[in-house]
Amino acid sequence: MRAVVLTLLAVDGIISAVFAAFFLPLRLGSVPFPISAVISGLLNAALVWTAMRWTSSPRLAALPLWTWLVTVAALTFPGPGDDSVFSAQWQLLLLIVAGALPPALLLYRRNERR
Numbered sequence: 001m002r003a004v005v006l007t008l009l010a011v012d013g014i015i016s017a018v019f020a021a022f023f024l025p026l027r028l029g030s031v032p033f034p035i036s037a038v039i040s041g042l043l044n045a046a047l048v049w050t051a052m053r054w055t056s057s058p059r060l061a062a063l064p065l066w067t068w069l070v071t072v073a074a075l076t077f078p079g080p081g082d083d084s085v086f087s088a089q090w091q092l093l094l095l096i097v098a099g100a101l102p103p104a105l106l107l108y109r110r111n112e113r114r
Helices: 002-023 035-054 063-075 089-113
Strands: none
Touching (some): 002 035, 002 089, 035 063, 035 089
16 A cells, blocks of 8 residues: 555656646736746645655655656756747746755655654
């Protein structure tokens, strides 16, 4: 059962990255409103927290974060026709920082307590 739950959490990390990337260029009028980066960070922290409940290994608990990072990295490559998912470099940087920092801090605090 543990393997199934951790696999589902890893798949959720992939889904989180895809939704965050495609909703990143959201705008309110003419002002960029990249709220998906913050939501993705909170969701990733929740996924890692849930994974920490299912395993005592920090490496396995970080599985949703790793799949999220690999998916964001894969989305940086241009697709067929040289289309790019990320329109601005600052959006990509914001997504990586806001999406990876909360779960990374959660894992760091867990390792610090040990």
